[in-house]
Amino acid sequence: MADGKEVFADDEDLVDFIKKEKENWDLKGQKSRLHLRADGKVHFTYVRRVIRAAAAAGVNEVIFVSLWSRSS
Known part of the structure; x- marks a missing residue:
């Protein structure tokens, strides 16, 4: 699982990372979702x-959360 600190060289690198993670989820019988x-x-x-x-990696379910912070 990514720790949120991963840096990708380009979009293709990002797609490859997500594809590999999706393959791991598929092997475990888990539904692939992007949080x-x-x-x-x-x-x-x-x-x-x-x-x-x-989407390009085959993950079609996205759970998106936007964190709101109050400006001082």
Whole structure:
């Protein structure tokens, strides 16, 4: 499982990572899902890239949580 600190060189690298994780889930008989979490500082462009990479890797179920933080 990714720790949230993984850096990917490009979108293809991200797709490859997700495909490998999906294969592991499939071997265990688990449904492949992407749990994606972002705070208010993350531009949606990056979120969209991850969702598209997941779709390209065959993961079609995305659980997305946006963390809201109050500005001081």
